[in-house]
Amino acid sequence: MTVPQQRSSPDQALALRGLVKRFDEKLAVAGIDLDVPAGSFFGLLGPNGAGKTTTLSMAVGLLRPDAGQARILGYDVWADPSAAKARIGVLPDGVRLFDRLTGTELLAYHGLLRGMDADVVDRRSAELLDVLALGADNRTLVVDYSAGMKKKIGLACAMLHAPRLLVLDEPFEAVDPVSAALIRDILQRYVAGGGTVVFSSHVMAVVERLCSHVAILTDGTIRLCGTLAQVRGERSLEDVFVEVVGGRTATGSELAWL
Amino acid sequence: MAVGVRHFVRLKLRITANGLRGQTWRVAVFVLGAVLAACAAVGGYVLFSLPGMLGGQRAAEVALPLAGGLIVLGWLFLPLVFFGVDESLDPARFALLPLPRRTLIRGLFVASLAGVPAVATFAGTLGMVDTAGRLGGPAAALVQFVGVLTGILLCAAISRSLTSAFATALRSRRSRDLAAVLLACVAALLGPLQLAALAGAENADWTGIARVADVVAWTPFGAPYSMGLDVAAGRSWAVPVKLALVLATIGLLLWWWSTTLERAMLGSVGRSGPRQQAASARRPVAQLVPGWLPRTRFGALTARELRYWWRETRRRASLITFSMVGLFLPVFIGVSSDSAGAPTGMLIFVGALAAVSLANQFGFEGSAYAANVVAGVPGRLELTSRVAGFSVYVVPVLLGIAIVVGAAVGHPETVPAMVGMLAAAYGVGLALVLPISVRVAYALPDTANPFALSSGGGMAKGLLTFAALFGAALLTAPLQLLAFLAHDVWLWAGLPLGLLYGAGALLLGLRLAGPMLDRRMPELLATVTARQ
Numbered sequence: 001m002t003v004p005q006q007r008s009s010p011d012q013a014l015a016l017r018g019l020v021k022r023f024d025e026k027l028a029v030a031g032i033d034l035d036v037p038a039g040s041f042f043g044l045l046g047p048n049g050a051g052k053t054t055t056l057s058m059a060v061g062l063l064r065p066d067a068g069q070a071r072i073l074g075y076d077v078w079a080d081p082s083a084a085k086a087r088i089g090v091l092p093d094g095v096r097l098f099d100r101l102t103g104t105e106l107l108a109y110h111g112l113l114r115g116m117d118a119d120v121v122d123r124r125s126a127e128l129l130d131v132l133a134l135g136a137d138n139r140t141l142v143v144d145y146s147a148g149m150k151k152k153i154g155l156a157c158a159m160l161h162a163p164r165l166l167v168l169d170e171p172f173e174a175v176d177p178v179s180a181a182l183i184r185d186i187l188q189r190y191v192a193g194g195g196t197v198v199f200s201s202h203v204m205a206v207v208e209r210l211c212s213h214v215a216i217l218t219d220g221t222i223r224l225c226g227t228l229a230q231v232r233g234e235r236s237l238e239d240v241f242v243e244v245v246g247g248r249t250a251t252g253s254e255l256a257w258l
Numbered sequence: 259m260a261v262g263v264r265h266f267v268r269l270k271l272r273i274t275a276n277g278l279r280g281q282t283w284r285v286a287v288f289v290l291g292a293v294l295a296a297c298a299a300v301g302g303y304v305l306f307s308l309p310g311m312l313g314g315q316r317a318a319e320v321a322l323p324l325a326g327g328l329i330v331l332g333w334l335f336l337p338l339v340f341f342g343v344d345e346s347l348d349p350a351r352f353a354l355l356p357l358p359r360r361t362l363i364r365g366l367f368v369a370s371l372a373g374v375p376a377v378a379t380f381a382g383t384l385g386m387v388d389t390a391g392r393l394g395g396p397a398a399a400l401v402q403f404v405g406v407l408t409g410i411l412l413c414a415a416i417s418r419s420l421t422s423a424f425a426t427a428l429r430s431r432r433s434r435d436l437a438a439v440l441l442a443c444v445a446a447l448l449g450p451l452q453l454a455a456l457a458g459a460e461n462a463d464w465t466g467i468a469r470v471a472d473v474v475a476w477t478p479f480g481a482p483y484s485m486g487l488d489v490a491a492g493r494s495w496a497v498p499v500k501l502a503l504v505l506a507t508i509g510l511l512l513w514w515w516s517t518t519l520e521r522a523m524l525g526s527v528g529r530s531g532p533r534q535q536a537a538s539a540r541r542p543v544a545q546l547v548p549g550w551l552p553r554t555r556f557g558a559l560t561a562r563e564l565r566y567w568w569r570e571t572r573r574r575a576s577l578i579t580f581s582m583v584g585l586f587l588p589v590f591i592g593v594s595s596d597s598a599g600a601p602t603g604m605l606i607f608v609g610a611l612a613a614v615s616l617a618n619q620f621g622f623e624g625s626a627y628a629a630n631v632v633a634g635v636p637g638r639l640e641l642t643s644r645v646a647g648f649s650v651y652v653v654p655v656l657l658g659i660a661i662v663v664g665a666a667v668g669h670p671e672t673v674p675a676m677v678g679m680l681a682a683a684y685g686v687g688l689a690l691v692l693p694i695s696v697r698v699a700y701a702l703p704d705t706a707n708p709f710a711l712s713s714g715g716g717m718a719k720g721l722l723t724f725a726a727l728f729g730a731a732l733l734t735a736p737l738q739l740l741a742f743l744a745h746d747v748w749l750w751a752g753l754p755l756g757l758l759y760g761a762g763a764l765l766l767g768l769r770l771a772g773p774m775l776d777r778r779m780p781e782l783l784a785t786v787t788a789r790q
Contacts, residue, residue: 062631064780085634095787096626098562100569101546105562108546112558113633118543125542141569157629 012071013038013165013196014059019068021054021220028054030220031068036198036213038073038164041191043207044200046217047245052200053093053169055217059198060090060167072165086114089158091151093169093200099143103134103153106142107160114161121160128156132182147174155183159190166190168199172206184210204238218245261357266365267372270347274373283698287718294721295378302382310389318389319487320468323475326386326409326483329379333413336720337421338579348703349519363516370414380410386483394490401497402486408504409482415508419515424575426518476500478507556643559635563647566623572702573622576615581655584608588663601663602741603731605676608659609683610730612652613691614723619644620699625787637775641692641768656680675741675749678756682737685760687730689767694722696775701788733763 014036021029029051036042046052057063059070061077061084070077075084098106104125111121129135132152142153151171158166166187172180187197188210201207207214208228214237215225223244224231232240278285306325309318347369352362370376383406391399474480481500488496543553548564551557567573588604620627630640660680664673700718737759741748775782 060632061634062628062780062783082634085632088632090632092625092628092632094625095628096624098566098623098626098629100566101562104542105546105565108542109558109562110629110633112543112547112553112555113630113635115555118553121543122541 011038012036013040013073014042014167014198015069015071016055016059017069017071019055019058019070020066021051021058021063022066028220029058029065032217032220032222034215034222034225036196038196039191039194040196040213041187041211042196042198042213042215043211044198044215044217045202045204045207045241046200047202050217051220052217054220056167056169056198056200057092060088061085062090062092087163088165088167089161089163091154091158091166091168091171093173097142097150097154097157099145099150100141102139102141103145103149103156104129104138106153107156110157111160116161124160125156128160131186132156148176148179151175152179152183155186159186164195166195166197166199168197170201171199172201172203180206204236204241208232208237216241216244261361261365263365263368266347266369270369270372273347284700284718287721291718291721292374295374299378299381302379303385303388306383306385307388307392308385310392313392315393315487315491316468318393319475319484319491320471322386322389322487323480323484324467324471326383327474327477327479329383330409330413330416330479333379333417334420337417338424359516359520363512363519366519367414367418367512367515370418371410376410376414379413380406383409383483387486390486390490394486398486398489400486401489402483404501405482405485405504408501408508411508412478412482412504412511415511415515419511419518422515422518425571426521476503478504555635556639556646559630559640559643560647560650563644564650567648567651570622577651580612580615580652584611584655584659585662588659589666601667602679602738605660605663605679606683606731606734606738607727609656609680610687610690610727611723612656612684613687613730614726615652616644616648616688617691617694617722617726618699618702618719619648619695620782620786621702623786624701625783627783627786631779631783636772637696637779638768638772640775641696641771645688645692645764645768652684656684671749675752675756678752678754679734679737679741680756681760682734682756682763683730683760685763686733687726689763689770690726690729690733692767692771693774694726696771696778696782698722699782699786701786703788734759 012035014034016032016034019029019032020027032051032055034055044052044056054063058065058068059072059077061070061081064078072084073087075087077084098109101109107125107128108121111125112118129138132155134149134152134156142150145153151174155168155171158168171183171187175183184206187199191197211228213226214228214231216223216231224240228237231237278288306322309321347366349362349366357365384403386406387399387402390402471480475484482504485497485500488494488500546565547553547557547561551561567577588601588608657677660673660676664670664676698718737752737756740755741752
């Protein structure tokens with residue numbers, strides 16, 4: 001059942017309006033407006049502590065914002081959570097999985113949790129485990145997985161129910177090059193098939209290679225936002241990023257004792 | 259500058275203070291706990307100084323070793339069963355620092371004394387110094403002071419070494435069954451103790467108790483608390499012997515602790531290796547959900563809980579501890595009391611204690627709960643499945659308890675009524691505990707020790723446990739009255755009445771806590787996520 005007046009902007013996969021989050025005295029996110037067009041591959045860039053995880057957590061309903069709105073495919077995450085949450089897949093960062101299950105059990109758990117039919121869960125899990133090279137008959141507990149395997153099983157859990165929007169927090173962190181290439185490939189196919197990906201990262205090379213759209217976040221505000229070409233202009237993305245963020249460059253005189 | 263004990267103490271106090279910063283309810287719990295501890299300390303002081311004020315040398319010689327022994331036993335059992343240990347200084351975090359083991363052990367040990375329970379215990383037992391002083395003058399008081407000091411050291415050493423040893427044993431897949439048996443034996447130790455206490459109280463056999471006290475005074479349990487009295491009685495030769503006994507015990511315990519600690523510090527890196535099992539040919543859903551559960555959301559949630567109660571060390575430890583305590587307490591009470599019929603009070607206690615295991619159910623998995631928040635699991639469903647998963651383990655245990663107690667008491671015809679009483683207490687306990695688990699969850703530290711709590715957590719856990727136990731006792735009062743006043747009716751009506759009562763309470767609790775969880779999902783996730 002759709003509620004027409006809630007679907008204000010159906011061509012935006014994710015729309016954030018004036019999101020604010022304050023932790024004690026620290027203003028983590030200071031009023032963010034962001035539009036992620038449907039069908040885009042969107043990179044959210046920022047240095048450590050810029051508020052990327054906080055922003056994405058508020059966008060998917062894991063963290064209640066102090067002010068502002070988040071809409072997923074037109075559905076308000078905080079007013080109509082079940083409709084919004086049914087349409088997204090999330091890979092949170094720094095969050096544990098239910099890691100006392102085996103990878104297979106974890107996938108089955110996520111599938112049933114999303115209300116999927118058991119037969120469909122069986123079919124898709126086997127396929128995902130196979131494609132991600134996790135081994136369909138692997139009985140190792142997720143807690144004993146390597147960091148890269150944990151990212152991959154987390155991604156599989158996020159994609160199992162075929163959501164229209166994937167929100168991934170640092171999907172390439174601690175992933176070896178082989179797995180990273182595999183994940184890139186899968187995500188590109190997903191976007192080509194009409195899906196939307198929003199992911200956070202501070203690895204410029206990955207972002208430049210994958211993204212159609214980019215936003216740069218520092219100190220809880222969006223500094224630059226647009227298509228990759230608009231943001232980067234004639235220069236490299238890394239130069240733009242360092243300039244916007246205002247990092248310091250070494251003069252060579254400090255740390256002489258090293 | 260060499261690292262000394264004071265660095266550890268300062269670190270511990272700093273971590274405690276930082277843990278409280280900006281967390282209003284935690285400050286409240288901490289203050290409440292501190293006030294309660296202060297009351298207990300004052301009460302203990304008065305109680306322990308009474309024999310001295312009354313001038314009863316013999317009374318003091320009986321009371322102080324026995325009371326002191328109880329205190330040491332309390333330090334042994336309460337962390338295992340109720341409070342856990344404050345592991346704000348997680349030994350594993352020191353693994354990379356260039357610290358000699360002696361320094362580390364001494365530092366961690368002294369830091370463990372810098373907490374509310376230790377200070378309160380010490381303050382309370384100072385009343386014994388007062389007694390010794392009145393009976394034997396300043397020399398006796400001084401010796402008793404030394405005794406009390408070694409006493410608190412003994413308490414801390416015993417609780418540290420025991421929880422650490424069990425933690426090590428429960429973690430390893432090879433020795434965990436052995437550990438369960440050991441835990442059972444420790445719990446079983448409670449039994450003879452109660453027998454002695456109850457038999458003594460009922461028969462008022464003064465000479466018998468006095469003889470027990472004289473023996474206890476020569477064990478490490480009572481020795482620290484009877485030294486001053488020996489001086490007062492002119493047996494000064496006993497002091498060095500007892501002192502040596504206590505110090506040797508402390509030394510042995512610390513040595514034991516340091517060996518298990520070493521394994522714990524390595525444990526976070528070198529586990530016993532990933533579990534290798536034969537490849538399963540079953541389909542993914544069948545691997546997760548057992549055949550007797552529906553292949554739905556509820557089935558998946560319940561199946562995950564089933565796995566977690568067995569696979570996660572913390573949960574397994576609480577399950578095993580509950581089973582042992584639940585079995586032994588009522589049996590010994592039942593056997594030792596003369597009254598015909600079942601020990602109703604104990605049954606209520608055990609039923610509610612089972613439910614209390616769920617008081618911080620969301621803290622067990624910590625941030626992993628995010629998966630359920632993202633999937634938007636409705637609160638009622640979430641809580642129902644958690645109760646169902648836990649009950650699969652606990653209900654058989656409760657049934658077993660009723661049967662064993664019935665057989666032990668020699669009244670097998672009371673078993674159905676006992677099941678009813680247990681069911682009522684369990685249901686009421688769950689009804690109380692479910693809202694608690696949603697409203698006042700707290701993060702558990704990410705360590706290998708299943709008894710570990712972050713600072714202040716022990717206080718919260720203890721307070722909530724007692725609140726839930728007290729509430730359950732209060733709310734099952736109608737049934738208790740019926741069982742007491744109309745024993746014959748209760749024998750056949752107890753089972754259906756108790757089941758109905760418990761089920762009704764559980765439904766009410768779910769109805770109350772479900773919407774509460776729906777409103778608070780992100781907040782709950784934030785509180786159970788361990789801060790790094």
